[in-house]
Amino acid sequence: MNHDLLALLALAPIIVVAIFLVGMRWPARRVMPMSYAVAAVLALAVWRVPPLTVTAASLKGLLIAGELLFIVFGAILLLATVTRSGAIATIRGCFSDISPDRRVQVIIVAWLFGTFIEGSAGFGTPAAVAVPLLVGLGFPALAAVIAGMIIQSTPVSFGAVGTPILVGVGTGLAGDGTIDEFATRFGFATSADLLAMIGLRVAILHAVIGTLIPLIVVTVMTRCFGPNRSVREGLAIWPFALFAAFAMTIPYVAVAYWLGPEFPSLLGGLIGLAIVVPAARGGWFVPRGDRVWDFEPREKWDVHWGGSSIQVEPNTSRQIGVFSAWVPYVIVASLLVLTRQESLFGWAVSPAGIVKSLHLSLVDLLGSSVAYRFHPLYSPGTLFVVASLATWRLHRMSWADYSSAWRDAGRSVRLASVALIFTTPMVQVFITSGDGGGGYEPMPIALALGVERIAGSAWPLFAPVVGGIGAAVAGSNTISNMMFSLFQFEVGQKIGVDPFWVVALQAVGGAAGNTICVHNVVAASAVVGLNGRESFVIRKTLLVFIYYVTVAGLLGLAITAAG
Secondary structure, eight states: OOHHHHHHHHHHHHHHIIIIIIISOOOHHHHHHHHHHHHHHHHHHTSOOOHHHHHHHHHHHHHHHHHHHHHHHHHHHHHHHHHHHTHHHHHHHHHHHHOSOHHHHHIIIIIIIHHHHHHHTOTTHHHHHHHHHHHHTTOOHHHHHHHHHHTSSTTGGGHHHHHIIIIIIHHHHHTTSOHHHHHHHTTOSSHHHHHHHHHHHHHHHHHHHHTTHHHHHHHHHHHHHSTTOOSHHHHTTHHHHHHHHHHHHHHHHHHHHHTOTTSHHHHHHHHHHHHHHHHHHTTTTOOOGGGOOOOOOGGGSOTTSSOSSSOOSOOOSSOOOHHHHHHHHHHHHHHHHHHTOSOBTTBSOOHHHHHHTSOEEEOSGGGSSOOEEEOTTTSHHHHHHHHHHHHHHHTTOOHHHHHHHHHHHHHHHHHHHHHHHHHHHHHHHHHGGGGSTTOOOOHHHHHHHHHHHHHGGGHHHHHHHHHHHHHHHHSOHHHHHHHHHHHHHHHHHHHTSOHHHHHHHHHHHHHHHGGGOHHHHHHHHHHTTOOSOHHHHHHHHHHHHHHHHHHHHHHHHHHHHHO
16 A cells, blocks of 8 residues: 555544534533544554454553543542641642742642653643642632643653663664663663763753743633733733743753653652742742732633532531641652652562562453553552542541442543543554554554654754654553664664654653643643633643644754754
8 A cells, every 4th residue: 555645544533523523513421432433443443453353452441541541530539538637728728828820839839840740750740730739729720621631742752760761772672682781772871871861951942841830821711711801911921931941941951961761750840849938939930919810709700610529619617727638638749759759768578579579460451462560559549539538538538428429430430431432442552553564554653654754854843743642642652762762873874854843842742742632621620619610721731732843843853953
């Protein structure tokens, strides 16, 4: 078959989403079954994947959807618990003491706290933590979801203590061999040196592009949700937005240089919080008096802004102390960091190894090469449930209040299930399509090859786009890097530019792709009971994605041309 036609066919499931979800504004629960059907038909009829393999890939997708729904359930449960216990009222007061300005609050919670959580856990967890926290502070659910998705860009390449680089790029470049063999072949003493070099390049690119992300977040918020629908009101806070951006990105690059890919986001977010929160409390760069920005009263909000299935008004009848109010989030953050560590300083113990020792493994599903593994104790969903149970006891909630929190969580998960049940099977069919009798590359690679034939020597301009599409479809920067890193490296060699910069562009684009990933949007929306508004969210985050991959591509083109 003609390679260009094959690339166009591989694009078809994505085109379905673009037309019906983004263009016609259909809800994801209607669009994703159509996208799945297109991917399945192409896999069977064109790629000639055996029906049992398509079924096995679909089954794996359903299992992954169950994992995501469990995380969503846990996040909703924690939000409902702290809301009904009265803790969220105290937390809201804490942020008002820092600054009553919603622009300041969204930068601290989404950009800085979200970056820290991304560095700790990755895999969409920041949206499950930061988005409900914003809603608890009084943000419209729709505004909170958009803010949470926009920041799923700069920190993502170093999420889950560096997994997208260490596992994604490392596994991707290794191909059929090992990453150590690959590193030795290109003159590196160890694979750690190779991945640290790529990680530093990724950090530099992100720092340049991501510096404007806090300002973009507040500008989108004031334009779409402000009383005056004003871009100017967002731009007015540029001194604080840039201060908060540099407070994260400068340590972020320094950590990538000195410590490697594991900790740029985790320490960048933590250092940024340590710098920005006291500065905001002291009034540095923060608007004062009548320049403080807020949403209109809740009764004036658009009916589509709020979540429909969870109580977001805090219980003010119970007084919770500041320390006790923050304990649930301290528990979550601590457990996320601890369970991601392969070793502890001075201790011959691996927390990650311990929690991963309990797992569900399914090998050769239905006689195919498809395999699935789930680590229940490693899942953020389990950690959210643990934090919720601890909150129930520590805050001395009544059983009636706590059981209501569980009912809230169950209702929200049911509303999100239809979209996710079709989204993740579509992704798995898309990725495993290379196992067919047609002899073609998998759909993602076929699509990338089509772009490469069009781009030619200008490939660095398009490399982030390919990485972004991979992450948007797969829902993971790590998986995108695994699929495309070696392909990107070989294209770089083919056109005579530094291939390691091309791989760095892949990783940056893969991070940006998370902003428009349908299943991430569905999951983040479900956490705050917002369903059927995925098209509005993606219309806003698509502009951020275009900004990110365009600037990354232009930087890549300039750097590789100069080199």
